[in-house]
Amino acid sequence: MSEDIQSFTISIYTENNIGLLNRISAIFQRRHINIESLTTSQSEIDGVNRFVIVVNICEDTACKIVKQIEKQVETIKAYYHTEDETIFTESCMFKINSDLLFNEPQIQNIIKESYSRIVTVNKDFFVLEKSGRRNEIEALRRDLNSFGIMQFVRSGRIAVTKDEMKVSELLKAFDNQ
Structure with a gap:
């Protein structure tokens, strides 16, 4: 072996x-x-x-x-x-300030290009969900980090x-x- x-x-x-x-x-x-x-x-x-x-x-x-x-x-x-x-796949969720969704056009592009989806939106925050390989999730995390991530969680495989x-x-x- x-x-x-x-x-x-x-x-x-x-x-x-x-x-x-x-x-x-x-x-x-x-x-x-x-x-x-x-x-x-x-x-x-x-x-x-x-x-x-x-x-x-x-x-x-x-x-x-x-x-x-x-x-x-x-x-x-x-x-x-x-x-x-x-x-195999993993899933993750990001909690992000809602102001960014409405005031930062690049966020919309990141969501679309990463094939993530918005789970919920309220006046204070929105939640993104993404499923995929760990490298895809980490790439999305890097893209969103510059805007500020309020919370992040990733599942196991x-x-x-x-x-x-x-x-x-x-x-x-x-x-x-």
């Missing part, structure tokens, strides 16, 4: 139990691995949750971490994938694999219990 550091998306299918997040994050902490992004949500099967974790590590370490995560009682299955093997994940049969069996 390669020792080159690269970005991996780790997908973990689990039961929804209290304390599991702490145990999973401890696996990364013990190895001194920084989690770049972490998202949890319900999966395609009722009663099964999915963690999507992004880390920059070598493939050998990714393999070892997945095996260690699978030892957790509540873990149904865990996988790791390279960026080329996944389709959400991802699906390009190939079928063999977890489908396991999840169906879990769902039928």
